[in-house]
Amino acid sequence: MRETSEYTPRIAETALGPVEYAVVGTGAPVVVVHGTPGGIDAAALMARILPRDGIAAILLSRPGYLGTPLGGNATIDRQADLLAALLDHLGVDRAGVYTWSGGGPAGYRLAVRHPRRVTAIAANAACRRAYRAPPEDLPTRLMFTTAPGRWLLRALAAHSPERYIEGALAGEGDLTEDQLAARVAEVFTDPARRRFVLDLGETTFRDRHRRTGYGNDLDQLAAITSLDLETITAPTLVVQGTADSDLPPDDSTFAARTIPGAEVLLLDAGTHLALYTHPDAEAVQRRVVDLLLRAADR
Incomplete structure (x- = not known):
């Protein structure tokens, strides 16, 4: 396990098996559930929007990622x-539960199966139905699964960060040429947004430390029939970019219609990274934090 300046990973020997985790900050506990692929490092990036003096962010690697073995915990x-x-x-x-993308089903089902344990849900572009990854061309597969591909992406991030950001945003959203150029300029000139996009790349490599989790996620997401969202009782805020090319925006709008009392915030021309890169990101992040804190006080 690699200690970073943001968190110190540990292994929890739980009743259902080992889990790689870390707790960052103090205050109201919030479980941070990363997407597909990912790991505790991706959860740490997500948690940057949470105040360290008000929220104790519980970061973890889901089964099959980094230090958490798949074991008998394959299903959602x-x-x-x-x-x-x-x-x-x-x-x-x-x-509280703060979940993103392919981690959405596990976060939702925690609230369904253990309702008294969940104070609130902040669901960011969270998958809610059967999902099948689109076909991947050979250059993309080589880029994200091989050592030379990793070296190339790292070199691009280090020496051509603006181009790297452009590729990341283009790959996660259906933006026009003008929209993409404007969004790249906004992200590149904002230190927090630029750092998020550049750091996120390290969490997406499907090497031997993430390959098992990634493959299992694709199998489990494809097999979803119903998450029983209508039974969720926790206050829920759903965030979704309208130009998300990774997750259909209908996943979020449907979830908001189905979960009793849920609210949806749509970010116009927002990509799959909208909560972290959109021009309105800071305002929406405050809404997420406010929900998690208010619910913890009840």
Whole structure:
């Protein structure tokens, strides 16, 4: 395990198996559930929007990623139960859930299967139905699965960051040429947004440390029939970019219509990274934090 300036990873021996985790900050507990691919490092990037003096962000690697073995926790429901087991290990009775993309189903099912444990849900472009990844061409596969591809992406991020950001945003959204150029300029000139996009790349390599989790995610996401969203009782905020090419925006609008009392915030011309890169990102991030804090006080 590699210690970073943002978190110190540990292994929790829970009732359902080992989980790589870290707790960052103090205050209301919030489980941060990363997407596909990802790991605890991706959760740490997500948690940058959470105040360290108000929220204790519980970062983790989902099964098959980095330091958390897949073991018997392959299914979405087992992953949800593993999140509850981690809370048990930490002595946390109730926590908020902040989830993104392919981590959405596990976050939603935690609220369905363990309703008293969840104070609120902040769902960012969260998958809610069967998802099948589009075909991947050979150059893209080589870029994200081989050592030379990793070296090339790292070199691009280090020496041509603006071009790197352009590629990341183009790959995660259906933006016009003018929209893309404007968004790249906005992200490149904002230190927090630029750092997020550049750092995110390291969490997307499908090497031996993430390959098992990624393959399992694709299998489990494709097999979704219903997440029983209508049974969720926790206050829920759904965030979605309208130009997201990775997750159909209807996943979020449907979830907001189905979860009782849920609210949806649509970011116009927002990509899959909208919560972190959109011009309105800071305002929406404040809404996310406000929900998580208000719910913790109830």
